[in-house]
Amino acid sequence: MGAHLLHHLVEAGARDHPGRPAVSFEGATLTYAELDDRANRLAVALQEKGVSPGDRVGLQLRKGGSAVTAMLAVLKAGAAYVPLDPTVPEARRSYIRENSGISVVLSSQGEAGPGSMEVGDQAFDTDPGRLVRHPTVETDLAYILYTSGSTGTPKGVAISHLNSLTFVRWAGAELAVTPEDRLANHAPLNFDLSVLDIYCALQAGACVCPVPEAIRAFPVRIAEWIETERITIWYSVPSALTLLVERGRLDHVDLSRLRLVLFAGEVYPIRSLQSLAAAVPHPRYYNLSAPTETNVCTFHEVDLERLPERTEPLPIGRACQNMKVFAVDEAGREAPAGVEGELLVGGSGVAVGYWDLPDQTAARFVQNPLQNSYRDIVYRTGDIVIPEADGEYRFLGRRDDQVKVHGYRIELGELESALQLMPEIKEGAAIAVPGAAGARLEVVVALREGAALTAADIRGHCGRLLPPYMVPESVVFVSALPRNSNGKVDRRELLNTAKVK
Amino acid sequence: MSVEEVVKEFITTEIVAPSGREVGELGLDTSLFRTSVIDSFGLFALAAFLEDRFGIKVGDEDLVPENFDSIARIAHFVAAKGGVAPVDQA
Numbered sequence: 001m002g003a004h005l006l007h008h009l010v011e012a013g014a015r016d017h018p019g020r021p022a023v024s025f026e027g028a029t030l031t032y033a034e035l036d037d038r039a040n041r042l043a044v045a046l047q048e049k050g051v052s053p054g055d056r057v058g059l060q061l062r063k064g065g066s067a068v069t070a071m072l073a074v075l076k077a078g079a080a081y082v083p084l085d086p087t088v089p090e091a092r093r094s095y096i097r098e099n100s101g102i103s104v105v106l107s108s109q110g111e112a113g114p115g116s117m118e119v120g121d122q123a124f125d126t127d128p129g130r131l132v133r134h135p136t137v138e139t140d141l142a143y144i145l146y147t148s149g150s151t152g153t154p155k156g157v158a159i160s161h162l163n164s165l166t167f168v169r170w171a172g173a174e175l176a177v178t179p180e181d182r183l184a185n186h187a188p189l190n191f192d193l194s195v196l197d198i199y200c201a202l203q204a205g206a207c208v209c210p211v212p213e214a215i216r217a218f219p220v221r222i223a224e225w226i227e228t229e230r231i232t233i234w235y236s237v238p239s240a241l242t243l244l245v246e247r248g249r250l251d252h253v254d255l256s257r258l259r260l261v262l263f264a265g266e267v268y269p270i271r272s273l274q275s276l277a278a279a280v281p282h283p284r285y286y287n288l289s290a291p292t293e294t295n296v297c298t299f300h301e302v303d304l305e306r307l308p309e310r311t312e313p314l315p316i317g318r319a320c321q322n323m324k325v326f327a328v329d330e331a332g333r334e335a336p337a338g339v340e341g342e343l344l345v346g347g348s349g350v351a352v353g354y355w356d357l358p359d360q361t362a363a364r365f366v367q368n369p370l371q372n373s374y375r376d377i378v379y380r381t382g383d384i385v386i387p388e389a390d391g392e393y394r395f396l397g398r399r400d401d402q403v404k405v406h407g408y409r410i411e412l413g414e415l416e417s418a419l420q421l422m423p424e425i426k427e428g429a430a431i432a433v434p435g436a437a438g439a440r441l442e443v444v445v446a447l448r449e450g451a452a453l454t455a456a457d458i459r460g461h462c463g464r465l466l467p468p469y470m471v472p473e474s475v476v477f478v479s480a481l482p483r484n485s486n487g488k489v490d491r492r493e494l495l496n497t498a499k500v501k
Numbered sequence: 502m503s504v505e506e507v508v509k510e511f512i513t514t515e516i517v518a519p520s521g522r523e524v525g526e527l528g529l530d531t532s533l534f535r536t537s538v539i540d541s542f543g544l545f546a547l548a549a550f551l552e553d554r555f556g557i558k559v560g561d562e563d564l565v566p567e568n569f570d571s572i573a574r575i576a577h578f579v580a581a582k583g584g585v586a587p588v589d590q591a
Contacts, residue, residue, distance in 0.1 A: 086537075087522075087537045089522070089523070090523070213534070213535055213536075213537060214532070214534055214535045214566055214570070215534075215566065216534070216537075216540075216541070217534050217537075217539060217540050217541040217543070217544045218534070218541070218544070218564055218565055218566060218569075219541065219561070219564070220561055220562060220564055220565055221565055221566065243541055247545075247561045247564065248561070249561050249562060456518060456519050459519040459520070460518055460519055460520075463519065463520040463522060464523075468520055468522070468540065471519070471520055
């Protein structure tokens with residue numbers, strides 16, 4: 001029997017090719033044998049701290065070999081990990097800790113808070129032979145990724161070993177990842193893009209190379225880093241690639257080893273992709289469509305010959321071979337080619353559900369509307385698409401108020417809930433204003449009579465509650481929000497308000 | 502105001518405060534990027550501010566941690582570029 005749990009990937013690597021590099025970070029390398037041994041030691045430390053099967057362990061860790069080690073250690077201890085972004089406000093992390101019932105938090109060296117355990121040398125000073133291997137099955141949870149929630153608090157997407165491995169197996173085969181590959185890890189651990197980087201590398205005996213925080217903001221340094229780390233596979237949101245091509249001085253670096261450029265998270269502005277492909281013409285380019293709830297469900301390889309003349313957005317592509325993907329119309333029938341419908345996704349890559357949110361889980365993880373004879377759960381993505389005759393799907397928009405800004409998935413309702421917490425605000429709405437370089441987040445607010453607030457006050461308030469990418473770039477003050485005849489906030493009119501400004 | 506003070510004020514009021522982030526006291530040598538006080542968008546805003554305020558030209562090749570990772574480094578970079586602080590308006 002092959003690997004049926006995520007940590008089996010590193011265990012197989014330690015057995016079959018112990019000396020190969022598994023993680024490369026800031027000049028240091030962890031081999032497969034070292035990574036597996038360190039993960040075993042840390043797993044023992046976790047078990048000695050009382051972590052039991054089914055527990056959740058928080059990972060408040062900066063990028064690097066220790067973070068990869070910690071993910072595997074939690075899984076080996078039989079628990080599930082919950083990445084906690086060190087750059088988001090403490091209020092949000094504390095909500096996630098409580099909501100998911102985290103028992104222990106692993107933090108970076110020198111950053112341990114009360115109740116957390118530092119991943120320093122001491123954490124590895126255990127006897128790996130003492131690791132207790134509890135029976136874990138593939139449907140047990142491996143990790144919970146928190147994403148923006150429309151009701152005002154983030155929601156945790158619960159992913160099992162099977163869900164994750166279903167995706168990792170597909171990606172490894174489709175992208176033909178080999179032991180020679182070196183995969184960049186650009187996305188933070190709390191975003192599912194990092195799942196491909198880390199676990200596809202471990203599955204193939206390849207090396208994962210986390211982008212150091214210290215150079216993350218510097219496009220010139222990232223470009224040099226891709227060259228010196230000999231990166232062959234890059235996966236990120238389009239906006240990170242746009243910064244690279246616009247500000248990274250790509251003509252000064254040798255990126256010839258790069259063979260695959262993958263992107264997901266938002267529609268890639270076509271002009272920007274054309275500039276990138278002109279500057280770096282040799283890799284293959286893939287657009288992946290990846291709601292956290294399904295891992296990647298559809299993919300599209302960019303036709304580079306046709307790209308220069310292309311004006312319409314890229315399609316989200318065809319179904320991954322081991323996923324069931326279809327669109328249903330408003331009547332719940334399968335939408336034929338050319339007819340728009342909502343994209344539904346089924347198969348073992350679909351998440352278990354939302355953590356401790358039975359109503360939201362029931363609303364989005366539903367019985368397959370096309371058959372009623374047996375239990376067959378599919379995820380309603382909320383994406384409105386058109387199936388094409390060639391099996392590819394074209395993205396038209398959303399059926400709710402979820403938007404993508406710089407590749408981040410944002411529920412406008414969560415930002416609006418934050419606005420309502422300011423007593424000076426009578427009413428407020430959030431919108432994503434489209435632009436040539438992608439959308440930007442803006443809020444429109446009406447203040448109570450006599451109240452005085454500046455845009456900076458409102459942004460500061462949002463920043464204390466929400467992750468940096470959910471802080472609005474601008475604030476528009478109005479006397480009242482535009483409403484349509486049935487009294488609902490008129491979002492189209494809101495966009496006009498934003499444009500007029 | 503010294504270059505260091507001007508830069509610190511810009512970072513504090515224009516980048517950190519609107520973000521709502523709780524970052525401790527920004528010392529002259531505090532790393533601004535290793536702990537993600539500033540992201541790439543903040544970096545470009547800061548570069549544009551330096552160009553405007555000190556009359557220097559900041560090229561893409563200048564946008565590296567050696568020049569930007571701390572207030573002290575930024576001040577050194579501004580001086581090396583021949584930046585002149587305008588006289589404070591009283």
